[in-house]
Amino acid sequence: MGQYLGRRALHGLVSLIGLLVLVFFLARLTGDPTNLFLPLDASLEARQEFAERHGFTDPLLTQFGRYVGDLARLDFGISIRQQRPAMDAALEAFPTTLKLAAVTMTLAIGLALVVGALAAYRPGGLFDRTANVISLAGASAPDFWVAIVGILLFAVTLRWLPTSGTGTWLHWIMPIAVLLIRPFGLLVQVVRGTMIGALSSAYVKTARAKGVKERAIIFVHALRNSTLPVITVAGDQAAAIVNGAVIVETIFGWPGIGKLMIDSIIQRDFAIVQATVLLTAVAIFSMNIVIDVAYAVLDPRIRHN
Amino acid sequence: MPAASEPAYKEPGERQVRRAILLLWGDRFAFVAALYLLIVIFFALFGPWLLGDMATALNLRLRNAPPGSIDLGWEFILGADALGRSILARLIVASRNTMGIAAAAVALAMLCGGTLGLIAGYAGKWPGTIIMRLADILMSFPSLLLALLVLFVFEPGVKNVMIVLAITRIPIYLRTTRAEVLEIRERMFVTAARAMGAGSIRIVVRHVIPIVAPTLITIAAIDFAFVMLAESALSFLGVGIQPPEFTWGAMVALGRNYLGSAWWLAFWPGLAIMSTTLALNLLSNWARTATDPTQRWRLEVTDKQNG
Amino acid sequence: MKGVAFRYLPMMALAVVAIQPVTAQAQEVTIVLSEEPDLLEPCQSSRSNIGRVVKQNIVETLTEINPTDGSITPRLATEWSQIDDLTWRFQIRQGVQFHDGAPLDAEAVAFAINRTMDENLDCEVRTKFFGGLTVTPTVIDNYTLEIATNSPVPILPTMMGTVAVMSPNTPMGVADRTPVGTGPYRFIDWNVGTSITLERFPDYWDGPAEVAKATFVWRSESTVRAAMVLTGEADIAPNIAVQDATDDIMDISYPNSETSRLRIDTLVPPLDDIRVREAINLAIDRDGIRGSIFSKDVIPATQLVVPSINGYNPDLEVWPYDPSRAMELLAAAKADGTNVDTEIMMIGRIGIYPNSTEVMEAMLAMLQGIGLNVKLQMLEVAEWVDILTKPYAEDRAPVLLQSQHDNNNGDAVFTAFNKYHSEGAQSTLNDPQVDDLLVRAGAATGDERRSLFQQAFKRINADLIADVPMFHMVGYTRVGPRIEFTPSISTNSELQIATIKMR
Numbered sequence A: 001m002g003q004y005l006g007r008r009a010l011h012g013l014v015s016l017i018g019l020l021v022l023v024f025f026l027a028r029l030t031g032d033p034t035n036l037f038l039p040l041d042a043s044l045e046a047r048q049e050f051a052e053r054h055g056f057t058d059p060l061l062t063q064f065g066r067y068v069g070d071l072a073r074l075d076f077g078i079s080i081r082q083q084r085p086a087m088d089a090a091l092e093a094f095p096t097t098l099k100l101a102a103v104t105m106t107l108a109i110g111l112a113l114v115v116g117a118l119a120a121y122r123p124g125g126l127f128d129r130t131a132n133v134i135s136l137a138g139a140s141a142p143d144f145w146v147a148i149v150g151i152l153l154f155a156v157t158l159r160w161l162p163t164s165g166t167g168t169w170l171h172w173i174m175p176i177a178v179l180l181i182r183p184f185g186l187l188v189q190v191v192r193g194t195m196i197g198a199l200s201s202a203y204v205k206t207a208r209a210k211g212v213k214e215r216a217i218i219f220v221h222a223l224r225n226s227t228l229p230v231i232t233v234a235g236d237q238a239a240a241i242v243n244g245a246v247i248v249e250t251i252f253g254w255p256g257i258g259k260l261m262i263d264s265i266i267q268r269d270f271a272i273v274q275a276t277v278l279l280t281a282v283a284i285f286s287m288n289i290v291i292d293v294a295y296a297v298l299d300p301r302i303r304h305n
Numbered sequence B: 001m002p003a004a005s006e007p008a009y010k011e012p013g014e015r016q017v018r019r020a021i022l023l024l025w026g027d028r029f030a031f032v033a034a035l036y037l038l039i040v041i042f043f044a045l046f047g048p049w050l051l052g053d054m055a056t057a058l059n060l061r062l063r064n065a066p067p068g069s070i071d072l073g074w075e076f077i078l079g080a081d082a083l084g085r086s087i088l089a090r091l092i093v094a095s096r097n098t099m100g101i102a103a104a105a106v107a108l109a110m111l112c113g114g115t116l117g118l119i120a121g122y123a124g125k126w127p128g129t130i131i132m133r134l135a136d137i138l139m140s141f142p143s144l145l146l147a148l149l150v151l152f153v154f155e156p157g158v159k160n161v162m163i164v165l166a167i168t169r170i171p172i173y174l175r176t177t178r179a180e181v182l183e184i185r186e187r188m189f190v191t192a193a194r195a196m197g198a199g200s201i202r203i204v205v206r207h208v209i210p211i212v213a214p215t216l217i218t219i220a221a222i223d224f225a226f227v228m229l230a231e232s233a234l235s236f237l238g239v240g241i242q243p244p245e246f247t248w249g250a251m252v253a254l255g256r257n258y259l260g261s262a263w264w265l266a267f268w269p270g271l272a273i274m275s276t277t278l279a280l281n282l283l284s285n286w287a288r289t290a291t292d293p294t295q296r297w298r299l300e301v302t303d304k305q306n307g
Numbered sequence C: 001m002k003g004v005a006f007r008y009l010p011m012m013a014l015a016v017v018a019i020q021p022v023t024a025q026a027q028e029v030t031i032v033l034s035e036e037p038d039l040l041e042p043c044q045s046s047r048s049n050i051g052r053v054v055k056q057n058i059v060e061t062l063t064e065i066n067p068t069d070g071s072i073t074p075r076l077a078t079e080w081s082q083i084d085d086l087t088w089r090f091q092i093r094q095g096v097q098f099h100d101g102a103p104l105d106a107e108a109v110a111f112a113i114n115r116t117m118d119e120n121l122d123c124e125v126r127t128k129f130f131g132g133l134t135v136t137p138t139v140i141d142n143y144t145l146e147i148a149t150n151s152p153v154p155i156l157p158t159m160m161g162t163v164a165v166m167s168p169n170t171p172m173g174v175a176d177r178t179p180v181g182t183g184p185y186r187f188i189d190w191n192v193g194t195s196i197t198l199e200r201f202p203d204y205w206d207g208p209a210e211v212a213k214a215t216f217v218w219r220s221e222s223t224v225r226a227a228m229v230l231t232g233e234a235d236i237a238p239n240i241a242v243q244d245a246t247d248d249i250m251d252i253s254y255p256n257s258e259t260s261r262l263r264i265d266t267l268v269p270p271l272d273d274i275r276v277r278e279a280i281n282l283a284i285d286r287d288g289i290r291g292s293i294f295s296k297d298v299i300p301a302t303q304l305v306v307p308s309i310n311g312y313n314p315d316l317e318v319w320p321y322d323p324s325r326a327m328e329l330l331a332a333a334k335a336d337g338t339n340v341d342t343e344i345m346m347i348g349r350i351g352i353y354p355n356s357t358e359v360m361e362a363m364l365a366m367l368q369g370i371g372l373n374v375k376l377q378m379l380e381v382a383e384w385v386d387i388l389t390k391p392y393a394e395d396r397a398p399v400l401l402q403s404q405h406d407n408n409n410g411d412a413v414f415t416a417f418n419k420y421h422s423e424g425a426q427s428t429l430n431d432p433q434v435d436d437l438l439v440r441a442g443a444a445t446g447d448e449r450r451s452l453f454q455q456a457f458k459r460i461n462a463d464l465i466a467d468v469p470m471f472h473m474v475g476y477t478r479v480g481p482r483i484e485f486t487p488s489i490s491t492n493s494e495l496q497i498a499t500i501k502m503r
Helices: A002-029 A044-053 A060-072 A086-121 A126-139 A143-157 A170-199 A202-209 A214-242 A246-252 A257-266 A270-298 A300-304 B012-025 B028-056 B087-122 B125-140 B143-153 B158-185 B188-195 B200-236 B248-258 B264-291 B297-306 C002-018 C048-054 C106-116 C124-129 C156-160 C222-230 C274-283 C323-335 C356-369 C381-388 C413-420 C432-443 C446-463
Strands: C028-033 C063-065 C072-074 C077-084 C087-092 C135-141 C144-149 C185-191 C195-200 C213-218 C236-240 C251-264 C344-349 C374-379 C399-406 C467-479
Touching: A002 A060, A002 A270, A002 B125, A002 B143, A086 A126, A086 A170, A086 A214, A086 A246, A086 A257, A086 A270, A126 A170, A126 B028, A126 B264, A143 A170, A143 A246, A143 B200, A143 B248, A143 C222, A170 A214, A170 A246, A170 B264, A202 A214, A214 A270, A246 A257, A246 B200, A257 A270, A257 B143, A270 B125, B012 B028, B012 B264, B028 B087, B028 B264, B087 B125, B087 B158, B087 B200, B087 B248, B087 B264, B125 B158, B143 B158, B143 B200, B158 B200, B200 B248, B200 B264, B248 B264, B248 C222, C028 C048, C028 C222, C063 C156, C072 C077, C077 C156, C087 C106, C087 C156, C106 C135, C106 C144, C144 C156, C222 C236, C222 C467, C251 C274, C274 C323, C274 C356, C344 C356, C344 C381, C356 C374, C374 C381, C381 C399, C413 C432, C413 C446, C432 C446, C446 C467
Parallel strands: C028 C213, C028 C236, C344 C374, C344 C399
Antiparallel strands: C063 C072, C077 C087, C087 C144, C135 C144, C185 C195, C195 C213, C236 C467, C251 C399, C251 C467
């Protein structure tokens, strides 16, 4: 197990380095921030002077060397826009994203297990059909569309919820609901699918024959079968939120890392782009390792490999 | 299972189609979904040719004309957009770009991911390791950021949007293929084939691909939906398909500016995306059931009960 | 989704009781902007996202430009006079103190000027208004300051309206995130990503303002900003889109000093043929665009500056919509050997103003209507800037570039040189006569200055047809019922909280 974890961590580190290198060069290919930072009326000389002073005219490899050197000293660069350490800005935004991801995924998994299990109990039944169509329809709607319609409906017309922003728990409802629908829809599908398989399997039949209660069969015996696929899909979805719930953050004014990342690349604020990517990648690699461990614990076959 | 025990007739192709339609009839939702998709495909093929001019004809006096009336002509039954163009005609014409981009992106991702996955699973330790690390990098790359970067470097035309969407989906196919290949490799018949002197490529083509393909196609059906939504999100951020080209996703993105005053601009294309993804999902659920010998009876039983 | 709805229904019912307007406390206002400032650095206050928070709220300027007529009024300076070609003398207002207790004197103003001109700070005020100038402040006595420049600046008092005076305790060379000034409001707190809070400064030299506390928040979607004022979550939403301005009482339109145009690249064929340029102007149905894609309040433009700017030429005429005449002109140009079938690129910038994509699509159709071979491309801001500014590519395609220009600083000099002089950073014009007029106008004063700029605009827009002028634009600001606030031409760059009254 220890050796396995060590190898996973090493793989993670290799990928992380690769990712940072890729981000560095791809970002530089999009052009330097001089024209965006200076006013449109700035003279050619002013532009040239600015670019030189900030090192944008140096050869790419020189810039890269500087970046690597700084990284080695845990210096993640200064944001050209915010004129403060880029990692400060990234760390400030990250908790919001993590909170959103945690609440969303907990709710999504909880709800999906219940709904998926009930749907699988009678495949083709009314509940199954309804749950299936509603969960899929929710997962198929463009999220910015759902978000704005939600604001107009629940905040403007009905006045039940605040339009956007942070503060009370009421402010959480719409952003979470918008984030929730896709993972919830996918997870219901996964739970339902694996449960249907499990319910017609030999060991559930045996349990039935032994007189185990139906409720226990659904929620204990069959549901256990869904654990691994649910973890896989949930991990994937959680990573997607950690990597940027851009649209929810933008529309509802939640200061998360996704919005920071996208705003920064639009403004060519490379230091922040790099810092945010580093942060989210570390989070996601760590989560993947935890998931792998969970796999090994839950499925003995994997442990033996 | 009676169908399985019946002897084969002379036209197996025709029988299979008949059987598939019967199975489809067994799931009414899937049946409607299939019909809907056929209509969308028809529009994607012939829509631009039939209604191309109508979809781009400008009439500023009809700006945001509301839906539900044919006083302005049948083409305005779903209303007019911000430049007074028929939303119905634009929906139909946009189906080509929308479906084309999604299909091409998914096919490209499946082809690249599948090939790389085969190599990673079959070609030994080092190529496998390198490919897997590359897949890790791609997977941990925030997909919207990747899309923005690539589209900032190359201009956001139809072709580049398609390529970007494909790139972000490659790892899924790559990992799935590799996992399956690793398993298949160890199976008896491959070992046997190898013992009999079959070359690697021959083994892959004859024995491995037929087993891997169905899984990939199932994933592709769901991915298709994902790609349409991702394309729409790119439009939201302003780097998706740019006018004068348009897709459903771009129509929703533009229409969101009018959600407070003219909801129909974003509603209809949103509904089109939703219905299409829903239809694809229903159909792929059906296909999974229909191809699973232990589950197929559900469709057949329903068929008998209703028939 | 079903599960979610069921679970939350009881809570939603509770919420009806729970949400009363959160901001309804007396004398507090909430302002919802479209973007968060990245800094609160006073010397960057020419950027609208920073200026709206800090300018004339936290920090003030020596002079203030009256946006309606370009005249100059005193603010932190009480009077000024020109000593010689290169030197101006300013009298500093007495009895003013900064929020941190430091007194305002000539020393403090000199510090502010020096800090603004410091290269390491990349101040936009410096690069935008003082590019290529050396500015040297000299303290004469406690309240008298002389400002010298290395070349004559006849409008230095106007330009001092852009230089914010920050406390002398502000660190040099480091951008500020907690500004301290002399303004009617002092900075309290910046909760990054969420809000910025300002509080009334009780010792303000002009007497304390009415509103006690102001909170700035930001949402990027116009629909959401408008909704926030509607629900009482915010009191002012500057800059909402015309389609969100659906409330006659709350939504106030005001000229925002922006002028939109298509820049014609006159140096590249077939756009080097004046008949083609005229045809393009005649093909645009400005009346069709006004009142549909744009507000009915926009004013068809004849030149790139608004009428309140010194140098605006009132004699120029708006182009009529005459597609048949346009086609005749194209035919004539073609007969003379101009290749009018060359593909012309229309390049737009996504979100440059509300409905920018729609208007480009509409104009595309109009130009295609007269038979031009036009292609539309919408770019994001960085790529667009590359095309807007020199150096231009040698083998570039003929381009009609969507752009918008904001000059609320009173004088045409802030516009003309950059846009039209052959050496201007964004100029696609090469005309010795225009160059000469602009150079002479820049050095002149009074009526002569105005007349020379007017001649230049006549040459540019009537004789050479170097632009497709579109509209003097309007913005919409939604103002909630609790307060009284009148947006003006300067609301684009500053938002003076001290002018807000509670109802």
